[in-house]
Amino acid sequence: MKNSRKPSHFLCKLNTQYFSRLKWQIGGDNLFKIIGALFASSILLLLGLMVYELINGSWLSIQTFGSGFLIGTKWDPAISRVFGALPLILGTIVTSAIALLIGVPISLGISLALSEYMPKKFGFAISFLVELLAAVPSVIYGLWGIFVLIPFLRDHVYSRLQALFGFVPAFSGSIYGGGVLTGGIVLAIMIIPTVSSVMRDLFSAVPNSQREAMIALGATKWETVKTVISYARSGVIGAVILGLGRAVGETMAITMVIGNKFQVWPSSLFDAWYTMSAIIANELLEATYDLYVSALMNVALVLLFVTLVINILSRLIVWRTLKLVRGISKE
Amino acid sequence: MNHYKFRLVKDRVAFLLVHLSLTLALIPLFSVLYEVVQKGISTITIDFFISPTPTVGEKGGGAANAIQGTLITIGLASLIGIPIGLMSGVFLSEYSEHRLSIIVRFFNDVLSGIPSIIIGVFAYALIVRSIGFSVIAAAFALAIIMIPIVTRTTEEALKLVPMSIREAAIALGVPRWKTVVTIVLRSAKKAVVTGMLLSIARIAGESAPVLVTMGYWRWWFAGLDRPAANLALNVFVFAMSPFESWIALAWGSALVLILLVLGINFAVRIFTRERY
Numbered sequence: 001m002k003n004s005r006k007p008s009h010f011l012c013k014l015n016t017q018y019f020s021r022l023k024w025q026i027g028g029d030n031l032f033k034i035i036g037a038l039f040a041s042s043i044l045l046l047l048g049l050m051v052y053e054l055i056n057g058s059w060l061s062i063q064t065f066g067s068g069f070l071i072g073t074k075w076d077p078a079i080s081r082v083f084g085a086l087p088l089i090l091g092t093i094v095t096s097a098i099a100l101l102i103g104v105p106i107s108l109g110i111s112l113a114l115s116e117y118m119p120k121k122f123g124f125a126i127s128f129l130v131e132l133l134a135a136v137p138s139v140i141y142g143l144w145g146i147f148v149l150i151p152f153l154r155d156h157v158y159s160r161l162q163a164l165f166g167f168v169p170a171f172s173g174s175i176y177g178g179g180v181l182t183g184g185i186v187l188a189i190m191i192i193p194t195v196s197s198v199m200r201d202l203f204s205a206v207p208n209s210q211r212e213a214m215i216a217l218g219a220t221k222w223e224t225v226k227t228v229i230s231y232a233r234s235g236v237i238g239a240v241i242l243g244l245g246r247a248v249g250e251t252m253a254i255t256m257v258i259g260n261k262f263q264v265w266p267s268s269l270f271d272a273w274y275t276m277s278a279i280i281a282n283e284l285l286e287a288t289y290d291l292y293v294s295a296l297m298n299v300a301l302v303l304l305f306v307t308l309v310i311n312i313l314s315r316l317i318v319w320r321t322l323k324l325v326r327g328i329s330k331e
Numbered sequence: 332m333n334h335y336k337f338r339l340v341k342d343r344v345a346f347l348l349v350h351l352s353l354t355l356a357l358i359p360l361f362s363v364l365y366e367v368v369q370k371g372i373s374t375i376t377i378d379f380f381i382s383p384t385p386t387v388g389e390k391g392g393g394a395a396n397a398i399q400g401t402l403i404t405i406g407l408a409s410l411i412g413i414p415i416g417l418m419s420g421v422f423l424s425e426y427s428e429h430r431l432s433i434i435v436r437f438f439n440d441v442l443s444g445i446p447s448i449i450i451g452v453f454a455y456a457l458i459v460r461s462i463g464f465s466v467i468a469a470a471f472a473l474a475i476i477m478i479p480i481v482t483r484t485t486e487e488a489l490k491l492v493p494m495s496i497r498e499a500a501i502a503l504g505v506p507r508w509k510t511v512v513t514i515v516l517r518s519a520k521k522a523v524v525t526g527m528l529l530s531i532a533r534i535a536g537e538s539a540p541v542l543v544t545m546g547y548w549r550w551w552f553a554g555l556d557r558p559a560a561n562l563a564l565n566v567f568v569f570a571m572s573p574f575e576s577w578i579a580l581a582w583g584s585a586l587v588l589i590l591l592v593l594g595i596n597f598a599v600r601i602f603t604r605e606r607y
Binding site: 028031032033035036039040041042044046047049050053054056057106108109110113114116117126128129130131132133135136137139140141142143144147148189192196220221222223225242245246248251252256285297300303304307308310311312 | 338339342346351352353355357359363366370414415418419421426429431432434435438440441442444445447450455456475478479482506509535536537543563581582585592593596
């Protein structure tokens with residue numbers, strides 16, 4: 001405790017003319033640091049305020065429905081004014097799961113092609129193209145989904161799928177074009193750039209000694225690549241969770257292709273459904289009374305909570321792996 | 332020997348699969364670009380840039396009001412978001428070991444992962460409920476989307492400036508803040524501006540937060556406390572409409588939007604190529 005009072009800078013104590021200028025400079029530096037810290041902490045403030053506002057906004061709904069909101073299966077703003085979000089939560093989970101099922105293997109392939117198979121220079125140009133996929137606005141994917149992807153899937157893919165696997169309930173029923181599977185496919189396209197670029201960074205960070213050791217043992221290229229994957233595997237899981245975070249929150253594109261039909265479980269993969277983000281975008285403007293708005297805010301709160309958990313988890317995993325991998329390669 | 336052949340076959344299959352997945356992923360990109368250009372190009376006439384949204388059934392019309400509204404909203408969002416992002420980025424890079432920096436860096440990443448619709452709902456709760464649907468609310472939401480991007484890129488850009496330059500300035504007796512403003516920021520100017528441009532490209536295409544903070548507005552800009560039209564929202568509303576002429580306008584708006592967004596991305600990439 002003796003040293004707890006830090007002596008102020010010794011230059012500050014001297015009061016000659018020469019040093020007063022220096023003192024002012026040190027004051028300027030402190031001011032600079034404080035202003036910077038204020039701006040930086042505004043990010044924390046915004047996040048805190050966001051959580052507070054959403055809890056505050058959904059308080060009425062939480063009071064009215066309690067935890068029943070999460071398991072309720074009715075969404076009836078017109079007559080009985082009962083709100084339950086289970087179908088929305090299920091819709092978000094299932095579409096995101098489809099997106100991961102399609103998107104993750106492809107992302108893994110892309111990132112391996114870019115980091116392991118292609119020459120660096122060529123890979124750089126291609127990875128720019130993949131990143132352009134991420135730059136295309138979500139609403140344009142929605143537009144493309146309605147007028148290009150849906151007709152294509154309906155006429156060429158879904159009917160064939162049904163002919164092959166029609167005996168499975170998931171592939172039976174009538175085909176509209178839009179629906180759960182189409183939503184999942186659009187989401188997959190949208191998460192591929194994110195997941196593949198994180199994976200590529202991870203694989204590029206794996207030290208060459210690992211690859212050299214495998215080659216020296218007489219391994220084929222694929223066997224070498226497999227060790228690279230297993231070396232960065234926890235980071236790969238983090239990248240997948242990061243993609244999940246994007247898929248869960250995606251709004252406009254999915255709203256435009258999923259069909260927006262509130263039901264607990266769709267009759268097949270071709271049936272229309274709803275997601276949490278889509279219902280907020282569609283109904284927040286039309287919500288005419290407090291409980292309705294509050295219920296929508298409650299949906300937003302659930303979504304915020306889910307994405308916060310997903311994000312924090314994935315960042316921690318990716319960070320740790322990158323640190324671990326890079327730390328070892330430095331030695 | 333058989334086992335060896337099996338391993339080689341597996342190797343070839345893996346090679347094929349990896350490249351197949353790359354091709355598969357690029358198909359949507361080219362398809363989107365092709366369709367948007369092909370379907371949008373016929374809508375892009377002079378009329379598109381000078382006349383506002385047509386009323387129901389009216390022929391022609393354009394997206395001039397949406398372009399105006401988008402520019403104003405983006406401008407206001409940049410005015411809020413860029414200074415905050417820039418200063419935070421400077422703090423994170425210049426005081427990178429500070430405890431606050433470590434926390435902020437982490438939560439900045441978390442903020443960038445929050446869906447834009449949630450940010451829209453936040454702006455709705457905070458601003459729309461007190462002053463109504465307005466450009467201010469939309470710009471606030473878009474600024475929150477910008478902040479993590481600008482912060483991140485500014486930090487990365489300043490970290491690329493060699494430590495020796497800072498040390499040289501400090502050895503000459505230049506105060507630290509002056510070193511940062513006049514030397515570090517100046518030498519990283521290109522990369523910092525790049526980050527800002529990328530964040531602008533990102534918010535130009537955002538439609539979900541705009542939808543819940545401004546609603547759909549089909550007239551000219553009428554003040555910051557009123558809604559304004561928006562290109563991305565035009566695409567959404569027109570695409571869901573039953574009229575042929577409106578759907579054509581959706582493709583036209585999409586083309587302008589994609590040219591803007593991808594144009595910024597391309598320009599930035601070419602602009603900063605020698606850096607990498």
